[in-house]
Amino acid sequence: MLYELLGAVRVGSLNEAKEVIKTVGMQVLMNGGVIRGISNWDTSYxxxxxxxxxxxxxxxxxxxxxxxxxxxxxxxxxxxxxxDPRMVKFSVVKIGDGKLRDISRVEGHVDWFT
Structure with missing residues (x-):
């Protein structure tokens, strides 16, 4: 299944966000998953x-x-x-219904839209 995680880490340092992403990424990889992409959307309200x-x-x-x-x-x-006390908010959403033809063209990088 393809999932999209949108996370908001408390403002402090970029290293905290990197550590959270690394922790999540390692959990996915250690359980046989694949990371398609990670996009940093910077600090915002x-x-x-x-x-x-x-x-x-x-x-x-x-x-x-x-x-x-x-x-x-x-x-x-x-x-x-x-x-994780560093996380302020997060949302995990399933993309597609899991069929390869539906999710094969989904890119890993998503630009921030303003």
Whole structure:
């Protein structure tokens, strides 16, 4: 299955976002998945103030990752991101219905639209 992960990491340093991406990427790869691409969308405002881990966030470092894996690995990724204190928000969406003809042309890189 092809999944798209849109993540928002707390503002601090770019290294925190890189560490989160590395952690997720290693989980995907260790469970037999494939990472199609990672896009850094830079720091921007969140749609509304978000409270996580006793802190208020109005800005975050955004990134997008597209990866192929089985549903169990996707659940592991979601669980890991939910427990990570550096994550402000995230969303994992399944793209297509899993048939190769539907997802074979999906690129890994996605540009930020403003």
């Amino acid at each position: 969140l749609p509304k103030r978000t409270f996580k881990n006793q802190a208020s966030h109005t800005m975050a470092q955004h990134f997008l990752m597209r990866f192929d894996c089985d549903p169990e690995t996707q659940r592991i990724v979601r669980s890991t991101l939910g427990d």
